[in-house]
Amino acid sequence: MRQRRERILVIDDSPEAREVISRNLTAEGFQVLSAPGVPEAVQILDSDSLDLVITDLKMPKVGGIELIKHVRARSSDIGIIMVTGYASIESAVSAVKEGAEHYLAKPFTDSELLTAVRDVLEKVRFRRSGHGDNQTASVRSHGLVGESAAMRAVYEVMDKAASISATVLVTGESGTGKELVARGIHYGGTRAQAPFVPINCGGIPEGLLESELFGHVRGAYTGATETRAGFFQTADGGTLFLDEISETSLAMQVKLLRVLQDKEIRMVGGTQQMNVDVRIIAATNKDLLDLVRRQLFREDLYFRINVINMEVPPLRDRDDDILLLAQHFVDKYSNELGREPPRFSDRVLEVLRSYHWPGNVRELENVIHRLVVMSEGAAVDVAELPSVMRFSVQHGVGRHLTLSQVEAEHACSVLASVDGNKTKAAEILGIDRKTLREILKRDVARSEQ
Numbered sequence: 041m042r043q044r045r046e047r048i049l050v051i052d053d054s055p056e057a058r059e060v061i062s063r064n065l066t067a068e069g070f071q072v073l074s075a076p077g078v079p080e081a082v083q084i085l086d087s088d089s090l091d092l093v094i095t096d097l098k099m100p101k102v103g104g105i106e107l108i109k110h111v112r113a114r115s116s117d118i119g120i121i122m123v124t125g126y127a128s129i130e131s132a133v134s135a136v137k138e139g140a141e142h143y144l145a146k147p148f149t150d151s152e153l154l155t156a157v158r159d160v161l162e163k164v165r166f167r168r169s170g171h172g173d174n175q176t177a178s179v180r181s182h183g184l185v186g187e188s189a190a191m192r193a194v195y196e197v198m199d200k201a202a203s204i205s206a207t208v209l210v211t212g213e214s215g216t217g218k219e220l221v222a223r224g225i226h227y228g229g230t231r232a233q234a235p236f237v238p239i240n241c242g243g244i245p246e247g248l249l250e251s252e253l254f255g256h257v258r259g260a261y262t263g264a265t266e267t268r269a270g271f272f273q274t275a276d277g278g279t280l281f282l283d284e285i286s287e288t289s290l291a292m293q294v295k296l297l298r299v300l301q302d303k304e305i306r307m308v309g310g311t312q313q314m315n316v317d318v319r320i321i322a323a324t325n326k327d328l329l330d331l332v333r334r335q336l337f338r339e340d341l342y343f344r345i346n347v348i349n350m351e352v353p354p355l356r357d358r359d360d361d362i363l364l365l366a367q368h369f370v371d372k373y374s375n376e377l378g379r380e381p382p383r384f385s386d387r388v389l390e391v392l393r394s395y396h397w398p399g400n401v402r403e404l405e406n407v408i409h410r411l412v413v414m415s416e417g418a419a420v421d422v423a424e425l426p427s428v429m430r431f432s433v434q435h436g437v438g439r440h441l442t443l444s445q446v447e448a449e450h451a452c453s454v455l456a457s458v459d460g461n462k463t464k465a466a467e468i469l470g471i472d473r474k475t476l477r478e479i480l481k482r483d484v485a486r487s488e489q
């Protein structure tokens with residue numbers, strides 16, 4: 041039950057539109073104010089406390105985007121719904137970028153309006169209750185862990201992407217969490233009740249992909265003994281996650297482009313076009329633009345899928361998250377395996393933090409999983425870490441050193457290992473003593489700079 045009547049401000053230059061929206065919302069028990077344009081709305085916003093703003097996009101003097109900017113500059117806890125008769129992906133995206141949470145294209149039904157209003161008000165209540173912006177628990181929605189600035193930026197775009205159905209392209213190195221992000225967008229949005237269907241485009245043989253995606257009719261090809269639905273039909277109303285989109289052939293890309301344009305599919309061997317309502321999220325760890333330049337990926341498809349782009353940062357760029365993630369995986373695997381959680385020495389924590397994680401979160405997860413299995417609850421020291429980690433941290437793999445820095449570091453460590461005996465060190469290094477002295481002198485000079 042609502043504590044108090046929630047206050048909604050409706051801004052539209054058309055008196056009829058204002059009237060229809062106001063009447064509907066008043067009938068539902070909301071308190072509704074209205075304004076014919078942005079200047080009037082700003083006055084109301086300045087003097088009244090509001091829960092939600094529903095604004096038209098195109099208005100004669102000042103447009104709705106300006107109003108969104110005005111609202112957001114003052115407060116993040118007023119809900120915003122953008123309404124427009126000029127429905128286009130671009131206007132939706134710019135409205136969402138400025139901070140609108142929902143987007144309604146005219147003409148919309150009463151129930152679409154009410155669903156959007158309830159949805160946004162629920163988010164507003166959630167944020168005001170303190171669970172939103174200042175949530176400190178390490179696990180965010182749908183298993184995404186991380187509180188670094190880089191991940192917070194990712195969550196922000198995820199929240200925005202969740203509220204509209206525009207196509208999203210998720211990019212990032214292997215193992216950074218692209219699939220998890222895609223799931224988060226799906227389950228955080230209005231399609232959450234419908235299926236999330238992931239497909240690895242690189243894992244399905246070229247000849248089968250079309251039939252897997254669009255389905256086939258009986259007799260479409262040898263072996264097609266019955267009509268079978270494809271992933272697009274399965275995902276109807278929900279989200280299709282096209283993983284490794286770069287691995288599709290140019291011929292397949294043409295077909296995908298057509299579906300994205302027309303929102304219709306045709307089953308293999310079939311003659312009828314079928315309507316589908318599927319949101320596409322694509323992912324790749326390749327540089328798609330480079331593939332476009334090399335004519336391995338269609339430029340038109342690239343622009344179609346890249347409406348909202350999310351770059352998931354590599355783990356080495358979010359140091360602050362490494363130990364949070366490590367703790368998360370320790371808890372996960374100790375619980376799962378019924379083991380005592382291992383105790384990590386300080387040096388292990390240091391290595392975890394300074395390693396460059398080429399396999400990103402997946403590599404961290406595997407390392408921790410193995411440690412939980414192997415340690416049997418005992419203390420874990422550096423010796424228990426995979427040798428590649430020990431080696432690369434010791435030798436600075438992933439650090440951007442010059443050759444002469446590496447030379448000096450190596451010379452110093454050999455010298456230390458022979459207790460400072462320069463003759464021995466030079467012999468091991470395969471250089472004469474004079475060269476060794478020069479290397480060491482250069483190193484001292486650099487460290488004194």
Ligand SMILES: Nc1ncnc2c1ncn2[C@@H]1O[C@H](COP(=O)(O)OP(=O)(O)OP(=O)(O)O)[C@@H](O)[C@H]1O
Nearest residue numbers: 183184185213214215216217218219220325401402
């Ligand atoms: N932020 C995170 N919090 C918790 N677990 C994560 C996070 N990011 C990734 N993981 C875990 O790491 C593993 C790899 O993530 P995911 O499969 O989403 O990566 P990916 O970017 O899709 O990789 P690839 O490009 O290789 O397909 C999964 O087990 C996932 O659950």
Ligand SMILES: [Mg+2]
Nearest residue numbers: 218219283323
């Ligand atoms: Mg993946």
